[in-house]
Amino acid sequence: MNLKHLNQAPTEVDLIIEARWLATAVKNAPLLEHYSVIVQNDAIVDLLSTALARSQYTSADTVSLDEHILIPGLINLHTHAGMNLMRGIADDLPLMQWLNEHIWPAERAVVSSDYVRDASLHACAEMLSGGTTCFNDMYFFPQATAAAINQAGMRANLGLFVSEFANSYANDADDYLQKGFESHDSWRGNSMISSSIAPHAPYTVSNRTFEKIITYAEQLSIGIHTHLHETRDEISQSETQYGVRPIQRLAALGLLGPNFTAAHGVHLLPSEIDMLSGHGCHIAHCPSSNLKLGSGIAPISSMLKNNVNVGIGTDGAASNNRLDMFTEIRLAALLAKGVSEDPTTVPAHQALEMATINAAKSLGLDDKIGSIEIGKKADVVAIKLSDITISPCYDPISHLVYTCGREHVTHTWVAGELRYSNGLYANIEPMELKEIIQKWQPKLRQHKQ
């Protein structure tokens, strides 16, 4: 018991969340039962048993969740929110046909600041309803994505996209960088948005541009987020063009380090896993997307055993087709077991850590988010474990990972604000989302075939 509260009136706070279970996502921390999260402004100011909390705190906004588990807001470590309206636009196709005949023509036809804002708002709505509070994005027009994030009330790390190829957003690598820095400046002082430089991939970015990116990332003290070793083709193309595999090229350029997050990492040699580990790099594992595009299965058991920090991402809706972290967490855990033929690998609590604290580390935000701890931001999600079709529940964390779906999320708080609850958004009208679909789907459909 906290002595300062003895014989004192309870302290008035902004929000109290009382829950049957609380999984903090702190490594080796026990599951807490009948626990309360005390929130003042945007932060968690106390964590204590509900019995104690009721004697020490009071709030006009007290939410009691008798059949629920609280977890840290999920962090989707690799997204292209601006592609959300291309969900299912082309499935079951070879990668190059998918890109050349469907995705790129559709992008050329519609991608604009307006389109990216609308698609990103739709993605934010999808993610909030599935318990995702923060995402690590990479797409054109990041200021438009930022506008959507501000409306939705989410948190994000936005990639300042760079490639050598012109499109409606930028003309060349320097133009991409210039526009990226303007974006970065535009959200300075916004506590909900941070930046990475996001070179698209080794096959679309030159050595000269990568060298500039390293310099700028150091100057701005921000991370680097790129696609890496997603497909065998990417690797053989690099061997032809550069004489080395992409990761060797990036290592030689000096790109690898603790501020470097690579999406995918499907095809990695043991020596390359050691290299990632040695440099303190991070992997955004995207299991559904890697399977769906026929890329393969990333060796995450080996990565985790070798202390590579692995988070989980959905990738964009054109290659998943759900921005659903519950599906990805379950699949990441199951796939690791199946491939390694070891059912003890990636146990449920580790899968949850990948989707929360590991991702926060990758973004350099682990002092703010990724776990439920005093002093961190109140990004908290409630999941109801008692729906009859998913009963009984013996172990709440394993239940969360192997049994629940995103449809069991009931509340999503970001920075202490309730942004989604039981089908409704604080700042997004369902009609606005419908109008977004009605506006863009016909334009996109023209480029489907």
Place this chain on the structure above:
Amino acid sequence: MNLKHLNQAPTEVDLIIEARWLATAVKNAPLLEHYSVIVQNDAIVDLLSTALARSQYTSADTVSLDEHILIPGLINLHTHAGMNLMRGIADDLPLMQWLNEHIWPAERAVVSSDYVRDASLHACAEMLSGGTTCFNDMYFFPQATAAAINQAGMRANLGLFVSEFANSYANDADDYLQKGFESHDSWRGNSMISSSIAPHAPYTVSNRTFEKIITYAEQLSIGIHTHLHETRDEISQSETQYGVRPIQRLAALGLLGPNFTAAHGVHLLPSEIDMLSGHGCHIAHCPSSNLKLGSGIAPISSMLKNNVNVGIGTDGAASNNRLDMFTEIRLAALLAKGVSEDPTTVPAHQALEMATINAAKSLGLDDKIGSIEIGKKADVVAIKLSDITISPCYDPISHLVYTCGREHVTHTWVAGELRYSNGLYANIEPMELKEIIQKWQPKLRQHKQ
């Protein structure tokens, strides 16, 4: 236009389902739009455009589903419904520890006719709400499962379980067989329940018993359903004990044939796939369970290319932990692409066929169920494709497979009767399911550790 209806009053029928889309699951059949299913008694008597249907038929029970797709009821090709209350009782463990320290002690403690009825009713509720209308089960006390099925109003093929090991249900293989035949006789005349003989696995059933099973299956004209090549251990154990791999042993005994359905088939040599194909055998692919137990990944791309008939199953809730065919269909399609590194393998329509018509073939029920065709039983499921978080929808079948979840199922009809709709069951009270959990979970929990 059907001339018989010209200038005639519309025909009164039992049920008309009008839908925006209809996927029949007939091979190479196009997706139908604005179509109606006309039901009389338990069967589909007509299929025609909604415009025509409105002039030709009338029904007091007309359901209009403007944003939905109709599909044939899903068929779960490998279940242990009686294990539904052991969902998540022990996760992230090696197989033998899982069985010896958790599953078998729990089973010894509770398995009885009462327990199996209750757990099976819970499984039926879970399956109906997720669009499953028929399942291929294997567990003790099948008459208790039949009682649950009759209450729920589902369809099932029940395994007459056989092993050499005594338990509360039977003393030895002959006793299992005897009890199985009593069960089989008990549901004669019940159009919703059929039987297979279900020897548990090659490692729990002797040659002598397998030989009897072949004879009895022939006499009764019923199928055989067993576990096969689920783990590497099973195979090496057979090599030690019998000098051959399990499938070779079963082939030598004469077990393989068009009435033989093997669950799993994770570890199969190319020659063994040829053997399954040559004998017209069926595989019940259980991707989640195979991954979760660390068994591996079944080579279904190769099986399908070699014309092995492959259906999809969830396995029991102790190893999945969802009896959710949507998750399994999606995973089957994605996993096949990822393992083969070919995104064109198992396209969406084929994944749907695996979960419907292929499974019906495996059960010898493809004259009755597995597709939406005139003359077949009206086992029909409606899925709403328009929920905002899963929008937009470009291709309804790919949307169904890659984007939807079981939570988007709105109606489940079995034999023309609406058994589940929007959270409610025709014949199961939520309170009954809650009481089942409250009754059995404490008894099962005692044996968790």
